[in-house]
Amino acid sequence: xxxxKLQEIVDLFDFLxxxxxxxxxxxxxxxxxxxxxxxxESFDLEDTRKxxxxxxxxxxxxxxxxxxxxxxFRVNLGPQVQTLTRAMTAILCKGLDGASPEEVMEVPQDFVxxxxxxxxxxxxxxxxxxxxxxxxxxxxxxxxxERAAQAAG
Amino acid sequence: MNPKFSHYAHPEAxxxxxxxxxxxxxxxxxxxxxxxxxxxxxxxxIPGAVHIDWRGDLQDNVQRDYISPEHFAAVCxxxxxxxxxxxxxxxxxxxxxSAYALxxxxxxxxxxxxxxxxxxxxxxxxGRPLTRxxxxxxxxxxxxxxxxxxxxxxxxxxxxxxxxxxxxxxxDVRSPGEFKGEITHMPEYPQEGVLRGGHVPGAKxxxxxxxxxxxxxxxxxxxxxxxYTENLGLKKDDDIIAxxxxxxxxxxxxxxxxxxxxxxxxxxxxxxWTEWGNMxxxxxxxxx
Numbered sequence: 110x111x112x113x114k115l116q117e118i119v120d121l122f123d124f125l126x127x128x129x130x131x132x133x134x135x136x137x138x139x140x141x142x143x144x145x146x147x148x149x150e151s152f153d154l155e156d157t158r159k160x161x162x163x164x165x166x167x168x169x170x171x172x173x174x175x176x177x178x179x180x181x182f183r184v185n186l187g188p189q190v191q192t193l194t195r196a197m198t199a200i201l202c203k204g205l206d207g208a209s210p211e212e213v214m215e216v217p218q219d220f221v222x223x224x225x226x227x228x229x230x231x232x233x234x235x236x237x238x239x240x241x242x243x244x245x246x247x248x249x250x251x252x253x254x255e256r257a258a259q260a261a262g
Numbered sequence: 263m264n265p266k267f268s269h270y271a272h273p274e275a276x277x278x279x280x281x282x283x284x285x286x287x288x289x290x291x292x293x294x295x296x297x298x299x300x301x302x303x304x305x306x307x308i309p310g311a312v313h314i315d316w317r318g319d320l321q322d323n324v325q326r327d328y329i330s331p332e333h334f335a336a337v338c339x340x341x342x343x344x345x346x347x348x349x350x351x352x353x354x355x356x357x358x359x360s361a362y363a364l365x366x367x368x369x370x371x372x373x374x375x376x377x378x379x380x381x382x383x384x385x386x387x388x389g390r391p392l393t394r395x396x397x398x399x400x401x402x403x404x405x406x407x408x409x410x411x412x413x414x415x416x417x418x419x420x421x422x423x424x425x426x427x428x429x430x431x432x433x434d435v436r437s438p439g440e441f442k443g444e445i446t447h448m449p450e451y452p453q454e455g456v457l458r459g460g461h462v463p464g465a466k467x468x469x470x471x472x473x474x475x476x477x478x479x480x481x482x483x484x485x486x487x488x489x490y491t492e493n494l495g496l497k498k499d500d501d502i503i504a505x506x507x508x509x510x511x512x513x514x515x516x517x518x519x520x521x522x523x524x525x526x527x528x529x530x531x532x533x534x535w536t537e538w539g540n541m542x543x544x545x546x547x548x549x550x
Contacts, residue, residue: 135304192301 111220112212115204122224130226134196141195144202146170146183154247157185165189167240171247179207180251182244193225197237200224201244210248210255216241264379269483271524275517276379276480277350279388285350286310286391292347292399295382296363297354298510306392308352308385312341312399316359316510320366326533331407334370342399345372352378352385356478358470362513365530368415370407377517380479387477415516417503417529419537419544425503426464426545431496433504434465435515436535440507441467443548446539455507456539460546462505466494467550470511473518486523498526505531505538 111119122130146152146168157168165187172181182205184198205213221237264281267273277285285291286309293311295303303313314320319337322329329337343349349367353360357377364375378385386392412418417425425432439445443459461467472489473481480486490496502525504512509532516530538544 131301131304134301138301138305191299192305193299196301 111216112205112208114206114208115201115216115220118200118204119220119223122226125226127226130224134193134225137199138192138196141184141186141199144183144199145185150183152183154251156243156247156250159187167243169240169243169247171244171251173210173251178209180210180213180248181206182247184240184244193237194240197221197224198240201240205244210252213248214245214252216245266482267379270522271483272521275376275521277376278379279385279390282308282350282352282378282385283390290346290348291350292341292343293350293352294341294360294363295353296351296359297382298359299354302354302382304394306394307382309391309393309395310397311352312397314341314363316362316366320363328366328369328410331370331410334410335404335406338372338404339401342402343372344402344404346374348374348376350376350378352381354382356383356471356474356514357381358510358514361517362510365415365513365516369410369412371409371411372407377521380477383478415520415529417505417531419531419533419541421529422462422503422505422531422533422538423544425501426462429464431494431500431502432462432465433494433502433512433515434461434467435470435504435506435512436461436467437469438467438550440535441465442550443546446535456536458539458546460539460548461535462538463545463547465505465547468494468515470506470514473515480518480522483522486518490519490523496525498524500525500527502528503531504528505534507535508532509534 122133125133152170152172154171155168157166159166167187167190168185170183173179182202184202186195186198218238218241225237263273264278267276270276282293293308294314295307295311296314296316297303314337320329349372351360351364360377360381364377367375422432434441440459441461446456446459468489473486475481496502502519504515504519506512509530512530512534516528519525519528
């Protein structure tokens, strides 16, 4: 089960021919810049780093609505990040927007081949999974903080 | 001609952005983009360039090998290439994959090949034209090559083992950490694909990047001679094998040794570390 907005995107891509998948992925990649942190925005959690799973720096920013626990992500990508990873970033920012931390933590990776298609999933495309992993890591930190606050309160 | 090129052994094998921009509509050339980033071509490419994918178009996707001569002829025909067409390759990652595609074209005897110095990054940095429009060329009748020239420019496991045992020139072009066996893939990539780390016994570590400037262009002939001829001691008629992890970074070095320095006998071991490091009982050295 995917969060509803991600399910919509998966449903859109799942039955598209490869060429149309490519065109839609390029459109999402073009939109990745709009998922970046905007001036003046504040976030509950910020995690900016470059590690061995990606070719450039990736910043993940998480804001959580305290009343509904709805999660909102921003992701900053360095210039060397590959096109497929940019596309997946835009898809995840849109698809996971408003989901609960538990829903994000439970998102399985099997949506990637449904969106990307067999032609583009290959050995060196594994960074498409990386952004989801970083988002889940941010959720995990936030959940730990929430539990700590509840235990203290 | 770019003055830097005139000092290379085969200056005709390189072009710069200015030359290529002047030849965008030259019917005698076909511009080919080959990348690691599988969607990069779609986001903007040199006008008139076609996309040839190193895996989808040039590799047999069942057996680990390259395509058949019949399949190669079909790839060329589809892209409007004849045996007389000069193919100019360029791409991302300092031309790793375009050098790999160029090497694969040479496997099939297509010798009219050139590389764009600095690849796509330099073309973009110079503000040269880009388009998302995919060109369409009338299919040609590219004759099926009589054979694949594996013996001339390609080394297999057995060749590389014999080289190692005979202490012949063997160049490991991976990063120092991969050579030492500390990691099994490039530092910025997921560590997967091979069971053991280290290097082929007797190999010398000369990372591919030592041949490239920061902007992805090749170093000058003088600088390259210092690296490979003086420091490494390679002689013009040496029998040389280069390898990396899957053969693309070593294609870059193969191009340098073959075209820029003019070594007579250079082969690319495309099985590279993903074959050697997985091969049962293949000898391995660790450390520097």
